[in-house]
Amino acid sequence: MLTDRQLLILQVIIDDFIRSAQPVGSRSLSKKSEIQYSSATVRNEMSDLEEMGFIEKTHTSSGRVPSEKGYRFYVDHLLSPQALQQQDISQIHSIFAERIFEMENIVQRSAKILSELTNYTSIVLGPNLQENRVKKVQIVPLSEGTAIAIIVTDTGHVENRRFSLPNGMNADEIEKMVRVLNDRLVGTPLMDLHDRLYQEMANLLKRRIANYDLMLQAFAEIMNVPIHDKLFFGGKMNMLNQPEFSDIEKLRLLMDMIEREENLYKLIRPSEGVGIQVKIGKENDNIAMENCSLITATFPVASGQRGSLAILGPTRMEYSRVISLLNVISTDLSKALSSLYEESEE
Amino acid sequence: MLTDRQLLILQVIIDDFIRSAQPVGSRSLSKKSEIQYSSATVRNEMSDLEEMGFIEKTHTSSGRVPSEKGYRFYVDHLLSPQALQQQDISQIHSIFAERIFEMENIVQRSAKILSELTNYTSIVLGPNLQENRVKKVQIVPLSEGTAIAIIVTDTGHVENRRFSLPNGMNADEIEKMVRVLNDRLVGTPLMDLHDRLYQEMANLLKRRIANYDLMLQAFAEIMNVPIHDKLFFGGKMNMLNQPEFSDIEKLRLLMDMIEREENLYKLIRPSEGVGIQVKIGKENDNIAMENCSLITATFPVASGQRGSLAILGPTRMEYSRVISLLNVISTDLSKALSSLYEESEE
DNA sequence: TTTAGCACTCAAGCTTACAGAGTGCTAACA
DNA sequence: TGTTAGCACTCTGTAAGCTTGAGTGCTAAA
Numbered sequence: 198m199l200t201d202r203q204l205l206i207l208q209v210i211i212d213d214f215i216r217s218a219q220p221v222g223s224r225s226l227s228k229k230s231e232i233q234y235s236s237a238t239v240r241n242e243m244s245d246l247e248e249m250g251f252i253e254k255t256h257t258s259s260g261r262v263p264s265e266k267g268y269r270f271y272v273d274h275l276l277s278p279q280a281l282q283q284q285d286i287s288q289i290h291s292i293f294a295e296r297i298f299e300m301e302n303i304v305q306r307s308a309k310i311l312s313e314l315t316n317y318t319s320i321v322l323g324p325n326l327q328e329n330r331v332k333k334v335q336i337v338p339l340s341e342g343t344a345i346a347i348i349v350t351d352t353g354h355v356e357n358r359r360f361s362l363p364n365g366m367n368a369d370e371i372e373k374m375v376r377v378l379n380d381r382l383v384g385t386p387l388m389d390l391h392d393r394l395y396q397e398m399a400n401l402l403k404r405r406i407a408n409y410d411l412m413l414q415a416f417a418e419i420m421n422v423p424i425h426d427k428l429f430f431g432g433k434m435n436m437l438n439q440p441e442f443s444d445i446e447k448l449r450l451l452m453d454m455i456e457r458e459e460n461l462y463k464l465i466r467p468s469e470g471v472g473i474q475v476k477i478g479k480e481n482d483n484i485a486m487e488n489c490s491l492i493t494a495t496f497p498v499a500s501g502q503r504g505s506l507a508i509l510g511p512t513r514m515e516y517s518r519v520i521s522l523l524n525v526i527s528t529d530l531s532k533a534l535s536s537l538y539e540e541s542e543e
Numbered sequence: 544m545l546t547d548r549q550l551l552i553l554q555v556i557i558d559d560f561i562r563s564a565q566p567v568g569s570r571s572l573s574k575k576s577e578i579q580y581s582s583a584t585v586r587n588e589m590s591d592l593e594e595m596g597f598i599e600k601t602h603t604s605s606g607r608v609p610s611e612k613g614y615r616f617y618v619d620h621l622l623s624p625q626a627l628q629q630q631d632i633s634q635i636h637s638i639f640a641e642r643i644f645e646m647e648n649i650v651q652r653s654a655k656i657l658s659e660l661t662n663y664t665s666i667v668l669g670p671n672l673q674e675n676r677v678k679k680v681q682i683v684p685l686s687e688g689t690a691i692a693i694i695v696t697d698t699g700h701v702e703n704r705r706f707s708l709p710n711g712m713n714a715d716e717i718e719k720m721v722r723v724l725n726d727r728l729v730g731t732p733l734m735d736l737h738d739r740l741y742q743e744m745a746n747l748l749k750r751r752i753a754n755y756d757l758m759l760q761a762f763a764e765i766m767n768v769p770i771h772d773k774l775f776f777g778g779k780m781n782m783l784n785q786p787e788f789s790d791i792e793k794l795r796l797l798m799d800m801i802e803r804e805e806n807l808y809k810l811i812r813p814s815e816g817v818g819i820q821v822k823i824g825k826e827n828d829n830i831a832m833e834n835c836s837l838i839t840a841t842f843p844v845a846s847g848q849r850g851s852l853a854i855l856g857p858t859r860m861e862y863s864r865v866i867s868l869l870n871v872i873s874t875d876l877s878k879a880l881s882s883l884y885e886e887s888e889e
Numbered sequence: 890t891t892t893a894g895c896a897c898t899c900a901a902g903c904t905t906a907c908a909g910a911g912t913g914c915t916a917a918c919a
Numbered sequence: 920t921g922t923t924a925g926c927a928c929t930c931t932g933t934a935a936g937c938t939t940g941a942g943t944g945c946t947a948a949a
């Protein structure tokens with residue numbers, strides 16, 4: 198168990214290091230007003246803290262640097278929720294004050310403000326499209342051979358794809374097809390569309406539409422909405438400002454990781470529940486992120502769905518501030534998205 | 544005027560520097576099989592070339608490095624069109640072999656292959672949406688207060704926006720509105736939509752629709768399609784591989800510039816004509832791009848529109864290869880987009 | 890006109906010296 | 920027994936000096 202003095206010293210070391218990115222020595226600590234002991238005493242305590250694995254030396258005679266265990270302890274036990282500046286809060290609220298109708302727009306704005314206020318990289322994952330339900334299907338013929346299929350979902354998302362019309366399909370038949378599709382598909386979640394088309398509708402269409410199979414195939418393909426939702430980024434380049442990435446090799450490794458979105462998706466998709474989760478360094482299970490922490494805020498959206506908002510920064514991150522910001526923004530974003538969704542559910 | 548020998552030496556210097564990124568010295572040049580003269584002779588010629596401004600020294604006793612004027616001359620007079628590897632060509636063709644219907648998809652793929660084959664950053668600008676014509680307008684009510692407006696253009700582009708319905712607007716009225724809009728707007732270029740709505744349609748709607756003004760306003764706002772088309776990028780991070788950007792400050796400057804898309808838009812939007820344009824270093828009129836060259840290929844798309852494809856790399860770029868690749872890809876892309884457009888014009 | 894030779898220059902790498910910041914340990918003090 | 924002062928020691932970073940190698944310019948001879 199740590200004594201109060203050890204807690205204090207650990208806290209001050211981590212706070213200092215987060216600010217300066219420089220190893221912290223006993224003398225500079227003992228000069229701080231929070232710490233009333235001589236450097237020798239501090240040295241003894243630091244030696245103990247090191248033995249317990251909370252801090253490390255970069256070389257024999259260097260100051261100490263927080264270890265991952267240290268950060269973990271700091272996040273779990275020492276973090277005092279930092280009051281945000283009024284200015285920041287009102288800046289955030291102003292972003293959400295306008296009534297915005299596009300999910301993408303809201304999400305993109307959230308990513309932007311988050312990265313600007315933190316100077317780290319933000320990643321936002323909106324609610325899953327797969328659970329959206331069909332509101333309306335429309336087919337717009339473009340020319341002899343092709344047409345645009347449009348699906349509008351209950352949340353106002355519009356999905357569209359161009360496809361080849363089967364030979365000899367005329368305007369009448371398209372009309373018929375659209376009617377059947379609307380009769381049958383409205384209310385179906387996008388994730389079930391494919392099965393629905395093939396299982397329930399094949400027979401129905403067979404009776405009414407010539408070349409129904411080609412049409413069906415074309416249509417089923419269109420419905421293949423990607424399973425992974427789009428990730429939105431803010432401040433991808435903010436990592437350039439962090440001294441830990443002045444080594445271009447590390448930077449490249451990290452950037453390559455970010456570009457491969459599937460990886461990131463796994464890291465950010467919340468396993469369960471809502472709230473804030475902090476993953477420090479190797480906890481992320483990814484070599485490129487050894488020097489990084491990922492803080493994820495998962496929030497509820499109407500109808501049991503969840504969205505996530507994440508900040509990727511160096512392990513030497515301003516945890517307190519970032520968590521406060523995530524809390525504010527995720528609450529606002531949750532409200533904004535929920536209202537979009539609820540409106541459409543009536 | 545340059546003698547043949549000077550031309551040869553200049554060419555070899557630039558080729559060598561493009562490969563190695565190291566200043567080229569007289570001795571290493573005279574060892575090359577292309578050059579049969581002693582290092583002293585080469586030195587004399589280099590001294591002349593420097594006097595004429597084609598090459599520079601980085602310090603008094605260093606080898607020579609091509610100047611911007613040198614690159615310019617190289618591009619204008621010395622470039623031998625490099626035969627691409629069959630492998631590269633077939634890789635490109637295979638990308639365009641599939642029949643793809645979405646403009647965005649095709650363009651994004653072009654950007655990707657281009658950046659992968661060159662290891663530089665690619666930027667693609669598709670044809671201008673503003674010249675697309677309305678094919679169909681649709682309004683899908685979502686809930687009491689809001690609806691989705693959808694415009695399909697003749698090229699198969701779908702634009703949609705959510706908006707608030709004026710109070711008391713019912714399904715019938717929406718139907719009516721849609722009918723009027725379709726009667727009147729089909730065939731209108733997107734760029735003219737706004738004026739059209741206000742000038743020609745205000746009266747028409749006034750007679751038929753209650754609250755027409757609110758509706759009109761809402762609709763006009765929706766039609767506000769951004770004037771700048773989206774830029775598509777490939778290999779944004781490829782700059783990390785270039786030794787000229789091992790200095791993180793230069794990298795940041797460049798990245799900041801890339802992020803401010805409007806800037807880039809100006810650089811890439813072709814002033815006129817089609818074909819390949821090379822801008823070297825300061826010719827780009829941008830501090831961040833002092834060490835960069837931008838090669839832009841402008842190609843025709845059906846109906847007089849043009850698209851552009853660009854490669855951003857260090858001034859020490861493989862001009863010959865990049866130009867060959869741009870030629871191949873822009874031809875393919877031009878065909879692919881044109882066929883999309885022509886289809887819709889019948 | 891070309892080349893060989895030579896003196897000269899500069900960058901880069903290596904060594905040495907040194908200051909500064911830090912540690913660990915011991916002995917003295919409250 | 921906890922705290923502190925003092926001291927020897929260690930490591931980094933920087934600056935100065937030296938050497939090497941690659942390069943140049945110039946001159947004189949072929």
